[in-house]
Amino acid sequence: MSTQTAKKINVQSAVDYRNLDAPIYSWDASPRGKFTLSGAEASLPEHIADFQQTLRNFALNVARPIGIKLDRMTPEEAIAKDSPFWEFREKYLELGVTIEALGEMEPQEAALLFSILFEELGYGDAGLAISVGAGILPQWLCAKFGRTDLLEEFPDSMLGCWGITEPDHGSDMLDPSRSVVYPGSSYGRPNLVADLTGDDIVLHGQKSAWVSNGVIADVCIIYCAADSGNGASATEGCALVFPMDLPGISRGKPLDKLGQRALNQGEIFFDNVRIPRKYLLAGPEDYQRAVYCIHAEANALMGATFTGLAQAAADLALDYAHQRIAGGVPIIHHQSVRSRLFHMFRKVEISRSLTRRGLNFNNDPELGTPSLCAAMFSKTTGTQHSYEVTSDALQIFGGNGLTKEYPLEKMLRDARASLIEDGCNEVLALKGGSYLIDSAKF
Template sequence: MSTQSVPELELPKTTEYRNLDAPIYSWAATPKGPLTSSGAEAALPEHIADFQQTLRNFALNVVRPIGIKLDRMTPEEAIAKDSPFWEFRRKYLELGVTVEALGEMEPQEAALLFSILFEELGYGDAGLAISVGAGILPQWLCAKFGRKDLLEEFPDAMLGCWGITEPDHGSDMLDPSGQIVYPGSSYGRPNLVADLTGDDIILNGQKSAWVSNGIIAEVCIIYCAADSGNGPSVSEGCALVFPMNLPGISRGKPLDKLGQRALNQGEIFFDNVRIPRKYLLAGPEDYQRAVYCIHAEANALMGATFTGLSQAAADLALDYAHERVAGGVPIIKHQSVRSRLFHMFRKVELSRAVTRRGLNFNNDPQLATPSLCAAMFSKTTGTQHSFEVTSDALQIFGGNGLTKEYPLEKMLRDARASLIEDGCNEMLAIKGGSYLIDNEKLA
């Protein structure tokens, strides 16, 4: 039997070893390389590193204290005119992070800043971070679809909401392609339908109580079934961006819930609401692309936010482990505590890496279509790890972690909600697995 020779691999050669100025014998006798604010990641560009520090200070001094106050209020108090929520909103806008500013940056640099922004907001309070994320989705998608006219009409200062989930169709609405529908069944009649047969679009029905910012938003991006004359179809729906003061729009009560209580959520009702055609962002022919696009953006946002929450919980637990004495010593001296902390920080590192890598990949200008799978990796990894890390952090705090004197019980509640929102993780895994099918291999 003959064999083929393998050509010699030529590696690029450098004239100088890049760490020659820091040889190994200059290390401490017991080496210990620290992690940074971005974990085990190379140094950030100076302007982004500076902005990250600004965001960390904002998270600690503004976001977290306000989030704790809102968590202890009733849902009605949390959105009242004198609520600290509006102080948070005003101070966030003063940071100057706008859709326009991100759009003017190099795409992959903008992706890094996007990830850092929501990591740091999540470090302060996950509910307020999601409020910011939902709040910019109308403008973000207008930018993605090149609708400068709508961006001018709805500037970033207008608080947005994203209406997609419905009372009878939660995660179903994220699946217009039918990848998770049970074989032989259908999703049934939608709860909100847009009639596209006339000059104006007519909306009738409702979105469920889980619309983030739903009770207080000024502008909405709606994803719903459309009727072009042959009856309503979820697979051929439409996406609309419009002001929330149109006649026929009403809202329910703010939702009272377990976690993310700083995040306002509530029902929106539509009674023969007339929507001018200029507010149509995506018609039936573009609907599946529109769902795919916003789903990829929102899942990445979730991954970043709950990476930040995980980092906050791990940092608090590490500090507490140095302070709390049990068994006659600070508990960090106990092997089981050190082991638990190690795995907490490992999960934070994995979540951050998956999120930033996915965002970097999906914002590569040479990529024809972003990968929803990559965004789903980010969401499911970040949220699952967040729940595990906050639970472990509470365990390190012991009984104190169960009290409202410490932030851990709130963080655990906030993390638990993340396993369901923006598509429950079980559904995302099924849908993500469907994207891995190679039909050519099944032929």
């Protein structure tokens, strides 16, 4: 401890604590601090706190009821012209969250708003939150790459999709560096190849049924293998951003799945589609950087979204525990219920803290390269905790939790999907561990 610091502490220790602005004597006789919308979060800037309240109202009054309706529809009904999905989409755009607005904010303030945005959307409905996230990825990556020309051509009002996984390649597609591949093995032939040898880029093949917004999107960001004249390679690829009305593009059926049924997903087919060169976002020389970039952004989005879902489940369980009578008393009085609730809220706090810390770190302008590992910490922790918290919340609801009269069974299904989505957690742990290798220590 420096002499200067020691002197400062000595001076402070001489202050009469009874004259401080907030003495402990002003506390209640039985003190109990209260959480904010963000849990154990210090005061937010007023404009962000106000916007968070707007988002919470949107989550409860728009996203959640529409998400429940969509969950009970067939995949075809959920994307029909008269589907409530389009009402959600219209009302979301009215919130005014644009790439331009985020770009005008200080980087770390934008990171905080980004986290709050997807926490609150996840609080309302996780599937719709992911639809919003996938919907802005083409524009978001154009901004990251400084492509203002593409941002002008594809405004935020155009719904985006992200095509990366293929029928034979799931989480493999997030590993162009081959840090996860089994020794001596190969990822095999790609299902979609971009031919870069001509004046136009030619796409032939398909992306898998897991393209979020794939059946309904206006604009797409595609990550795929590339052929620069030496044949297609799983480690050589490109990223393209283009409109979805180009000749030769067709869509598959909307996917019928267990959870996140409000999120449209489906195959995209490319029959020798000619893509003008202006739509090339990243060529083979930039491909690994492009995968790293979008993966870091998407994993952070996942961490925030499923923190929000976990918070919603925990809040519902806490309210229900005060209402449900068992053993002659509200079940909140039973020790096992209180213990379960405590650990649910603890996991939410861990997930939120890790997500916001990672986003703050990765948006530090002095950092340079962001940490994909930090984003993967957020995704794997947020999704795993979300699954555990929604499961515990359903247990508190008991038999009622299993019925569609209550939202818990849907929340549990939505959370379960997240453990596989955006890179399954097991593969992310393997890939993340590779980033911890320090060759200088050998």
